[in-house]
Amino acid sequence: MRKIPDGVFKPRLTSGEKKSDVTTTVATQITESEKAAREAKTARLRLSRLAYEETRPSPDPKKKAGSGKRRSGT
Structure with missing residues (x-):
């Protein structure tokens, strides 16, 4: 064949x-x-963000918010 x-x-x-x-x-x-x-x-921006976060001071703790209840004015 x-x-x-x-x-x-x-x-x-x-x-x-x-x-x-x-x-x-x-x-x-x-x-x-x-x-x-x-x-x-994305890689360049990630490295930039990480470098910025290392040099930045840690943020102050947040104050607690109120109870959220409002008094009615009537």
């Missing part, structure tokens, strides 16, 4: 499918680059 060469029965993409594949690839690259930029910004 003869071996069938690779790709003989492989369906070829139409021009529309090729364009769709290119669009999908480009969109994926864009979203991945945006995700990387967002994660880098």
